[in-house]
Amino acid sequence: MKKCVCGIDVGYKTLDVVIGNDKSFSEAKTYTNDSKGHKALIKTLKKKKVTHVCIEATGNYHLDISLAIDKIKSVDLMVVNPRISNNYAKALNQRAKTDAQDAYVLAHFALNMDFVIWQTPDIEMFSIRSCGRRLSQLEKIKRS
Numbered sequence: 270m271k272k273c274v275c276g277i278d279v280g281y282k283t284l285d286v287v288i289g290n291d292k293s294f295s296e297a298k299t300y301t302n303d304s305k306g307h308k309a310l311i312k313t314l315k316k317k318k319v320t321h322v323c324i325e326a327t328g329n330y331h332l333d334i335s336l337a338i339d340k341i342k343s344v345d346l347m348v349v350n351p352r353i354s355n356n357y358a359k360a361l362n363q364r365a366k367t368d369a370q371d372a373y374v375l376a377h378f379a380l381n382m383d384f385v386i387w388q389t390p391d392i393e394m395f396s397i398r399s400c401g402r403r404l405s406q407l408e409k410i411k412r413s
Contacts, residue, residue: 275314275322276375278368279331284310285368287376288317294376297369302330307337314344323347323379325354325371339389347379348387354378 271290278285284300298313300306314322322338324331326348338346358374 272321272380273317273319274376274379275317275319276372276377276379277310277322277324277334278371278375279324279327279334280368281330283368284334285372286310286313287369287372288313288319289376289380291380294373297372299368302334304333307334310334311337311341314338314341319344321345321347321379321384323349323375323384325349325351325375327351335387336389339387345384346387347384349375349378357382 273288273290275286275288280302282302284302284306285297286300287297288295300310320343322344324335324338324346331348335346335348338344354371354375357378358371361374361377363370363374
């Protein structure tokens with residue numbers, strides 16, 4: 270089966286997406302990083318028959334789209350450390366740093382490197398994360 274990959278550069282408000290295979294890559298397309306944009310992106314991934322998606326772990330901004338993509342049975346998802354993708358970009362001699370080029374690098378990475386499938390965090394992890402955030406909020410209120 271031919272591998273069709275997608276690289277997603279995740280930002281606070283946008284998702285820059287490049288889709289391709291061993292022959293060519295698409296121009297980057299931008300989606301909003303909200304439920305409406307996620308639905309549109311999921312529809313595109315299914316339509317283009319994408320088999321592998323690579324996302325860079327960017328704070329909390331990648332989590333919602335990662336969880337949405339992880340639900341697609343026909344798509345494998347890899348979430349990479351930003352340092353790894355940055356070093357890979359350097360190896361490709363990518364000098365410019367734009368969201369579209371970052372998405373291209375992630376798609377290229379998914380196509381050519383060992384693909385490590387993302388493991389969805391356990392529900393306990395989300396509970397701990399929620400408690401930690403609430404503690405931070407309470408500490409800020411207390412300092413005010």
